[in-house]
Amino acid sequence: xxxxxxxxxxxxxxxxxxxxxxxxxxxxxxxxxxxxxxxxxxxxxxxxxxxxxxxxxxxxxxxxxxxxxxxxxxxxxxxxxxxxxxxxxxxxxxxxxxxxxxxxxxxxxxxxxxxxxxxxxxxxxxxxxxxxxxxxxxxxxxxxxxxxxxxxxxxxxxxxxxxxxxxxxxxxxxxxxxxxxxxxxxxxxxxxxxxxxxxxxxxxxxxxxxxxxxxxxxxxxxxxxxxxxxxxxxxxxxxxxxxxxxxxxxxxxxxxxxxxxxxxxxxxxxxxxxxxxxxxxxxxxxxxxxxxxxxxxxxxxxxxxxxxxxxxxxxxxxxxxxxxxxxxxxxxxxxxxxxxxxxxxxxxxxxxxxxxxxxxxxxxxxxxxxxxxxxxxxxxxxxxxxxxxxxxxxxxxxxxxxxxxxxxxxxxxxxxxxxxxxxxxxxxxxxxxxxxxxxxxxxxxxxxxxxxxxxxxxxxxxxxxxxxxxxxxxxxxxxxxxxxxxxxxxxxxxxxxxxxxxxxxxxxxxxxxxxxxxxxxxxxxxxxxxxxxxxxxxxxxxxxxxxxxxxxxxxxxxxxxxxxxxxxxxxxxxxxxxxxxxxxxxxxxxxxxxxxxxxxxxxxxxxxxxxxxxxxxxxxxxxxxxxxxxxxxxxxxxxxxxxxxxxxxxxxxxxxxxxxxxxxxxxxxxxxxxxxxxxxxxxxxxxxxxxxxxxxxxxxxxxxxxxxxxxxxxxxxxxxxxxxxxxxxxxxxxxxxxxxxxxxxxxxxxxxxxxxxxxxxxxxxxxxxxxxxxxxxxxxxxxxxxxxxxxxxxxxxxxxxxxxxxxxxxxxxxxxxxxxxxxxxxxxxxxxxxxxxxxxxxxxxxxxxxxxxxxxxxxxxxxxxxxxxxxxxx
Numbered sequence: 001x002x003x004x005x006x007x008x009x010x011x012x013x014x015x016x017x018x019x020x021x022x023x024x025x026x027x028x029x030x031x032x033x034x035x036x037x038x039x040x041x042x043x044x045x046x047x048x049x050x051x052x053x054x055x056x057x058x059x060x061x062x063x064x065x066x067x068x069x070x071x072x073x074x075x076x077x078x079x080x081x082x083x084x085x086x087x088x089x090x091x092x093x094x095x096x097x098x099x100x101x102x103x104x105x106x107x108x109x110x111x112x113x114x115x116x117x118x119x120x121x122x123x124x125x126x127x128x129x130x131x132x133x134x135x136x137x138x139x140x141x142x143x144x145x146x147x148x149x150x151x152x153x154x155x156x157x158x159x160x161x162x163x164x165x166x167x168x169x170x171x172x173x174x175x176x177x178x179x180x181x182x183x184x185x186x187x188x189x190x191x192x193x194x195x196x197x198x199x200x201x202x203x204x205x206x207x208x209x210x211x212x213x214x215x216x217x218x219x220x221x222x223x224x225x226x227x228x229x230x231x232x233x234x235x236x237x238x239x240x241x242x243x244x245x246x247x248x249x250x251x252x253x254x255x256x257x258x259x260x261x262x263x264x265x266x267x268x269x270x271x272x273x274x275x276x277x278x279x280x281x282x283x284x285x286x287x288x289x290x291x292x293x294x295x296x297x298x299x300x301x302x303x304x305x306x307x308x309x310x311x312x313x314x315x316x317x318x319x320x321x322x323x324x325x326x327x328x329x330x331x332x333x334x335x336x337x338x339x340x341x342x343x344x345x346x347x348x349x350x351x352x353x354x355x356x357x358x359x360x361x362x363x364x365x366x367x368x369x370x371x372x373x374x375x376x377x378x379x380x381x382x383x384x385x386x387x388x389x390x391x392x393x394x395x396x397x398x399x400x401x402x403x404x405x406x407x408x409x410x411x412x413x414x415x416x417x418x419x420x421x422x423x424x425x426x427x428x429x430x431x432x433x434x435x436x437x438x439x440x441x442x443x444x445x446x447x448x449x450x451x452x453x454x455x456x457x458x459x460x461x462x463x464x465x466x467x468x469x470x471x472x473x474x475x476x477x478x479x480x481x482x483x484x485x486x487x488x489x490x491x492x493x494x495x496x497x498x499x500x501x502x503x504x505x506x507x508x509x510x511x512x513x514x515x516x517x518x519x520x521x522x523x524x525x526x527x528x529x530x531x532x533x534x535x536x537x538x539x540x541x542x543x544x545x546x547x548x549x550x551x552x553x554x555x556x557x558x559x560x561x562x563x564x565x566x567x568x569x570x571x572x573x574x575x576x577x578x579x580x581x582x583x584x585x586x587x588x589x590x591x592x593x594x595x596x597x598x599x600x601x602x603x604x605x606x607x608x609x610x611x612x613x614x615x616x617x618x619x620x621x622x623x624x625x626x627x628x629x630x631x632x633x634x635x636x637x638x639x640x641x642x643x644x645x646x647x648x649x650x651x652x653x654x655x656x657x658x659x660x661x662x663x664x665x666x667x668x669x670x671x672x673x674x675x676x677x678x679x680x681x682x683x684x685x686x687x688x689x690x691x692x693x694x695x696x697x698x699x700x701x702x703x704x705x706x707x708x709x710x711x712x713x714x715x716x717x718x719x720x721x722x723x724x725x726x727x728x729x730x731x732x733x734x735x736x737x738x739x740x741x742x743x744x745x746x747x748x749x750x751x752x753x754x755x756x757x758x759x760x761x762x763x764x765x766x767x768x769x770x771x772x773x774x775x776x777x778x779x780x781x782x783x784x785x786x787x788x789x790x791x792x793x794x795x796x797x798x799x800x801x802x803x804x805x806x807x808x809x810x811x812x813x814x815x816x817x818x819x820x821x822x823x824x825x826x827x828x829x830x831x832x833x834x835x836x837x838x839x840x841x842x843x844x845x846x847x848x849x850x851x852x853x854x855x856x857x858x859x860x861x862x863x864x865x866x867x868x869x870x871x872x873x874x
Contacts, residue, residue: 312337769820817838
């Protein structure tokens with residue numbers, strides 16, 4: 001009823017529209033808008049169509065008109081057309097009228113017309129043909145500005161069918177008397193090359209550009225020629241030896257010296273281009289190196305930071321073979337770079353600081369006296385402060401450590417919590433690289449006594465590392481750590497550090513066994529696998545030092561560990577139990593051997609990576625702190641992360657049939673930029689980076705399950721008679737684990753079975769995938785046979801279907817493949833959804849599972865991995 005009423009109102013409004021259109025043109029839009037707003041109806045776009053029609057009629061009236069004020073009227077109309085085009089309204093129907101009105105000498109009108117033509121020529125190649133005549137005519141105009149604009153617009157059409165019309169105007173433009181036209185023509189050659197490389201090379205445009213580069217009086221033309229030749233010859237060098245030789249001539253002595261002698265005439269962008277080329281030049285002797293450096297000396301004082309960085313790169317690369325001079329270069333470029341840090345925007349400061357940080361890491365002693373330049377300012381953004389903290393850590397030495405640590409301790413009370421954390425870590429790093437750490441240890445212990453949780457957590461992690469390198473400080477540190485309650489420490493890394501100290505120094509901490517016992521009792525509340533692993537080890541260490549007090553905690557810990565779903569936790573508990581079962585003294589020598597102090601902590605980056613980044617000085621590699629191949633070359637990105645979004649997948653409607661369905665889909669390039677580290681950091685925080693989640697654990701059931709596991713373990717090492725020696729259960733009695741031979745075993749749950757004829761609608765799959773939470777995310781290694789079998793089309797799909805796991809969509813390109821599977825629990829409507837990502841080059845895969853019944857997700861994961869492990873082996 002309401003729908004009929006709305007239609008009646010819409011018809012009434014249409015009649016109302018035509019009536020007011022005839023008599024009250026100025027008010028009908030306002031009235032219509034109010035009627036539709038009051039009734040909350042979607043307003044028809046009547047005004048747009050009429051507005052385009054009015055514009056067309058007005059443009060036709062003004063086409064070819066030379067009356068006074070005609071150009072002003074055209075400007076107003078052109079502005080309306082461009083405005084509509086900018087906000088997304090299709091005004092391509094005005095193409096002919098716009099072209100007719102372009103016959104004018106008004107540059108403003110020309111610019112707007114060229115903008116319109118360039119926008120719609122790509123979408124409508126047929127309409128672009130209409131513009132050729134007037135653009136070619138404008139390329140011969142007396143006004144050089146119009147010639148340049150017309151040539152730029154002609155080259156910007158980017159229509160392959162119109163390539164033949166570009167050669168003539170480009171050839172004339174390269175020989176034009178006006179430098180602006182030549183500048184535009186040089187860039188037009190590059191555009192022509194990308195549209196049709198053969199046409200560009202057949203017209204011998206590269207040779208013309210080379211001649212212009214060495215002879216043109218205008219430096220902007222020279223710079224454009226250099227940029228164009230580098231791009232063209234770099235692309236051509238992959239298939240042509242002649243092009244490779246031509247590219248090498250750009251770094252020859254005559255060309256380099258010619259450009260260097262004119263470098264002061266170039267713009268800032270052009271100077272950077274020339275300096276980047278000079279950095280690739282190999283001088284013949286040392287005197288030539290000094291000549292180039294003397295010539296570029298004043299470029300270090302340039303106001304533009306890009307020019308300063310480009311000049312610094314030249315100095316650094318030219319002197320790599322001269323160790324003494326290379327160190328002097330550091331001293332010479334230090335002051336200009338520090339000046340650039342304090343000038344300009346925070347973004348510019350960060351870029352320069354990143355390059356300074358690279359230099360500081362290579363020669364920290366040169367910058368050690370300038371450490372105050374790296375103090376944080378209150379108004380600096382966090383990313384600048386973080387980088388400065390890293391630099392303070394790098395330049396710290398015996399002479400400035402006290403001042404730097406004092407400054408860093410001030411930052412620990414910063415309102416910006418991430419910066420406060422970073423400052424505490426910086427203090428710890430300085431302590432690990434210094435010999436005299438008396439004052440630093442006192443500061444770290446003061447952090448432990450602060451009432452801020454994040455400060456305490458960061459300090460605990462650092463104290464752990466400090467004790468590994470300086471065991472002599474254990475008495476002072478443990479005295480403070482012993483007063484910290486484990487209930488107040490919630491962060492996994494900090495809790496793991498505290499547990500490590502409780503196990504390592506349990507003989508000096510009276511309450512250590514009881515604290516560990518309370519942590520074991522709350523095993524089910526700890527979701528971090530890292531903490532559970534440390535807890536098992538700490539309980540074992542404490543048992544060897546204070547056995548009577550730790551006996552109960554160790555038994556409960558091993559029972560809980562064996563019942564844990566996380567594979568690493570389960571394996572460690574099983575390993576410890578077998579050691580204890582074999583011989584307690586051997587277990588002690590393995591778990592708690594005499595330790596030596598750690599002398600050097602491993603660096604996160606290898607020296608090879610650092611050298612590669614230095615070679616790419618003055619590029620994004622320094623900002624990202626990664627070589628360029630790590631974020632540009634697809635083959636070096638490792639195991640890729642794909643998007644969970646299924647909206648772009650085209651899934652076969654017959655996915656649930658008996659046939660194996662698979663639609664090829666392409667991976668999103670944005671998702672391929674994620675590295676392995678970024679993938680792991682993006683996992684659910686609740687799992688703490690673990691592929692497993694902690695099980696629901698209560699003392700009775702878990703101990704019973706563990707008892708059965710341990711009993712099975714004991715019997716597995718018996719003789720053929722099936723009887724276990726009595727001594728094999730001695731450790732069970734010691735730990736309070738009641739494993740009797742006649743004890744009734746806890747019944748194991750029935751194995752999960754799947755419906756081989758499961759059917760799932762693609763729409764339902766997409767809906768469930770969006771709605772269900774992620775149950776499990778696990779990594780899996782494929783066998784070499786499985787990787788080889790991936791080359792066979794649909795082989796994996798048929799294999800998984802034989803295990804009642806059906807594929808609904810697949811995609812990707814080698815070496816990255818993406819599959820979506822579903823399965824149904826037998827005699828139940830419970831559905832399992834799986835996303836499988838495979839990288840064939842590394843034989844690694846990632847399995848993501850979503851399920852209606854999450855309690856059986858682990859069982860299904862085991863079944864899925866078992867089926868996947870058999871792929872290619874049958």
